[in-house]
Amino acid sequence: MITPQTIGVLAALAAALCWTLSSTLWRQLPTSLTAAQLNLLKNWLALPLLAPALLWHPWPPQPPAHALWLLGLSGLVGIAVGDSLYFAALRRLGTRRTLTLDAGGPAVTAVAGLVWLAEVPTLQQWLGLGLISAALVLVALQQPAGLAAPAPAVQRLGVLLALGALLAGSAGALLARAALRDGALEPVQAALVRLLVAALVLLPLARGLPGWPPRPRPPQRRWPLWLLATLLGTSAGIALQQTALQRLPGGIAVSLLATAPLMALPLAPLEGDRPGWRGLLAALLALAGLTALVV
Numbered sequence: 001m002i003t004p005q006t007i008g009v010l011a012a013l014a015a016a017l018c019w020t021l022s023s024t025l026w027r028q029l030p031t032s033l034t035a036a037q038l039n040l041l042k043n044w045l046a047l048p049l050l051a052p053a054l055l056w057h058p059w060p061p062q063p064p065a066h067a068l069w070l071l072g073l074s075g076l077v078g079i080a081v082g083d084s085l086y087f088a089a090l091r092r093l094g095t096r097r098t099l100t101l102d103a104g105g106p107a108v109t110a111v112a113g114l115v116w117l118a119e120v121p122t123l124q125q126w127l128g129l130g131l132i133s134a135a136l137v138l139v140a141l142q143q144p145a146g147l148a149a150p151a152p153a154v155q156r157l158g159v160l161l162a163l164g165a166l167l168a169g170s171a172g173a174l175l176a177r178a179a180l181r182d183g184a185l186e187p188v189q190a191a192l193v194r195l196l197v198a199a200l201v202l203l204p205l206a207r208g209l210p211g212w213p214p215r216p217r218p219p220q221r222r223w224p225l226w227l228l229a230t231l232l233g234t235s236a237g238i239a240l241q242q243t244a245l246q247r248l249p250g251g252i253a254v255s256l257l258a259t260a261p262l263m264a265l266p267l268a269p270l271e272g273d274r275p276g277w278r279g280l281l282a283a284l285l286a287l288a289g290l291t292a293l294v295v
Helices: 004-027 035-055 065-116 123-141 152-180 187-208 220-247 250-257 265-271 276-294
Strands: none
Touching: 004 065, 004 220, 004 250, 035 065, 035 187, 035 220, 065 152, 065 187, 123 250, 123 276, 152 187, 152 220, 152 250, 187 220, 220 250
């Protein structure tokens, strides 16, 4: 019998895989848009892709107001601010370095969940959190082979942006977890609320986009990649994230969601990067951590 916790674990790992694949696609989409404008565009693309799911999950007649407020704030902090900072860091540090700076996410969220939501992990779960965090740190310490490091000033700014994205993303995850704990809303409904708020908050930036009015459009030949990256990273990724946050404590969910850098290891050779012994050790540590969280 599949338990809610098992569904949450599978959803978190699937979300991490979606984010890994979408990050690879975003790297192949050079654009003159700013990070916030890119965030705006992918949010507005994601909304119509995700909206048909409401046919299977109708909106409740009287959704709880406190949950909507929490989800709205989660969308503002976690998506509007967090994703904009993430895209800005991505341009300065690259996919691998940016993703791996999320290694602090599980610890931050676990401690904040302990204080704010009174979610106390068991000793075995703390062990799993530690093993996954250690695996992510190992990946973070490994420099991509054959790729030039950014200038010190650019790297410092990139690190600050990535840390800001980490804090905003952790705060957004905790707010969403608080809204979903009572089960009044479905994960896909929560994802739509978060995306809509983020898209509305960022809408004033549309005036700076090329081709405004009426709306920004990437070059015709890039549309398939834009849509696929948005479908994976935003529509499917956020819906799966909400499923994990509904069924798992915040710290555990974020630990599993933060395994994206480990999932990027098999793709590393395609980018001229060799994982080496640190990458292999990180994979083993992550596997042990996942086992401790699930068993």
